[in-house]
Amino acid sequence: MSFLTLHLTSSRAVLAGLLAAGSLLAACSSDSATTATAQSERLPIQGLRRTEPTSPTDTLPDPVPAFRLTNQEGQEITNATFAGKVYVTDFFFATCPSICPKMQSELLRVYKQFEGNPNVLFLSHTIDPAHDSIPVLRDYAERLGIKNAARWHFATASHDTIFALAKAYMTAAQVDKTVQGGFAHSGAFALVDSKRRIRGVYDGMEKSQVDQLIHDLPILLKEEQEEAATAAK
Amino acid sequence: MRLGGRTAGLCYALAAGTIGVLSLSGCFTERQNEGAQLYTTHCASCHGDQGQGLERLIPPVAGTDYVARHRAELPCLIRKGLKGPLVVNGVEYNQVMPGHEDLTDSQITNLLNFLQTNWGNQNQPYTIREASELLGRCNGSDGQ
Numbered sequence: 412m413s414f415l416t417l418h419l420t421s422s423r424a425v426l427a428g429l430l431a432a433g434s435l436l437a438a439c440s441s442d443s444a445t446t447a448t449a450q451s452e453r454l455p456i457q458g459l460r461r462t463e464p465t466s467p468t469d470t471l472p473d474p475v476p477a478f479r480l481t482n483q484e485g486q487e488i489t490n491a492t493f494a495g496k497v498y499v500t501d502f503f504f505a506t507c508p509s510i511c512p513k514m515q516s517e518l519l520r521v522y523k524q525f526e527g528n529p530n531v532l533f534l535s536h537t538i539d540p541a542h543d544s545i546p547v548l549r550d551y552a553e554r555l556g557i558k559n560a561a562r563w564h565f566a567t568a569s570h571d572t573i574f575a576l577a578k579a580y581m582t583a584a585q586v587d588k589t590v591q592g593g594f595a596h597s598g599a600f601a602l603v604d605s606k607r608r609i610r611g612v613y614d615g616m617e618k619s620q621v622d623q624l625i626h627d628l629p630i631l632l633k634e635e636q637e638e639a640a641t642a643a644k
Numbered sequence: 645m646r647l648g649g650r651t652a653g654l655c656y657a658l659a660a661g662t663i664g665v666l667s668l669s670g671c672f673t674e675r676q677n678e679g680a681q682l683y684t685t686h687c688a689s690c691h692g693d694q695g696q697g698l699e700r701l702i703p704p705v706a707g708t709d710y711v712a713r714h715r716a717e718l719p720c721l722i723r724k725g726l727k728g729p730l731v732v733n734g735v736e737y738n739q740v741m742p743g744h745e746d747l748t749d750s751q752i753t754n755l756l757n758f759l760q761t762n763w764g765n766q767n768q769p770y771t772i773r774e775a776s777e778l779l780g781r782c783n784g785s786d787g788q
Contacts, residue, residue, distance in 0.1 A: 506739070506740045508690065508740060508742040509689065512690040512698050512701065513688075513689040513690070515698070516692070516698045519698075551701065553700075554699060555701050556700070
């Protein structure tokens with residue numbers, strides 16, 4: 412339980428400390444100068460702890476759980492769809508009259524920024540699966556200018572699945588009949604690495620935070636590239 | 645300025661309604677900007693901070709034929725919202741726009757006057773009386 416508390420309250424500093432410890436071990440086998448640079452530029456590992464730790468040193472958050480969703484083209488998408496990629500995720504619904512258009516226009520800005528990069532994918536979950544059928548999602552995506560699901564999936568699943576995922580991605584989403592549209596949700600974007608770990612959470616309603624995401628993405632991509640290169644050796 | 649007396653009266657009411665710290669000149673400034681402020685609060689999240697809209701999802705309100713052509717319907721559109729397809733600058737949109745029962749007639753007037761006279765729109769502004777009359781068509785006038 413203490414680990415859970417630690418994690419829920421853990422700051423960037425604590426995570427940075429954990430990362431630094433990890434990097435020290437890595438320094439044994441690589442150039443320490445480059446490690447020092449990489450270390451200072453690494454994004455923290457975030458997320459929630461849902462399971463009991465397996466050992467006293469097992470303090471990292473759980474990875475994004477396994478999921479099975481359907482995208483705007485009717486294709487099944489799972490964690491495997493994002494294998495070897497990084498992705499940005501958010502929660503919305505097609506008829507959302509409040510924050511969604513602003514949020515999706517900000518996500519579109521990120522999407523356009525990484526237009527030519529097949530390693531950066533996008534995943535928007537509807538929190539209103541009863542209304543947002545596959546044709547509705549496809550129409551929404553097309554109207555937003557996303558012609559196919561190659562890089563941006565608009566996904567649906569059962570309510571329970573979506574809401575559990577929202578929690579795992581550190582986004583608040585819930586049914587709330589008192590707000591316009593019937594759902595309360597935050598405009599958070601989560602950045603997820605190829606190991607299913609959350610590496611950043613950004614307020615999609617704040618331009619400065621979305622700018623931070625645009626800044627952070629290449630840092631994560633560099634780390635991914637370096638790890639892939641190390642693994643290939 | 646044609647409605648100088650009435651505007652000033654509303655102005656006092658507004659000043660009292662806010663924090664009551666506005667001087668007379670400040671008050672007039674506030675009134676002039678009210679439309680822009682209301683736009684930022686109630687419209688910008690969907691229609692964009694420059695009225696640009698969002699791709700083919702949300703229609704623009706800047707430089708649009710719709711704002712000129714549907715001038716008489718706009719007060720009720722703000723009040724009651726909109727559902728179903730509509731065409732703006734030759735592009736079809738189909739989104740739900742929520743209504744705004746929380747705005748007074750004069751706020752709707754100021755908001756629309758801001759839109760009718762900015763961002764490439766050069767249309768005739770409304771008087772509050774005219775806007776209230778137009779709002780009456782959808783039982784949407786609160787007389788304020």
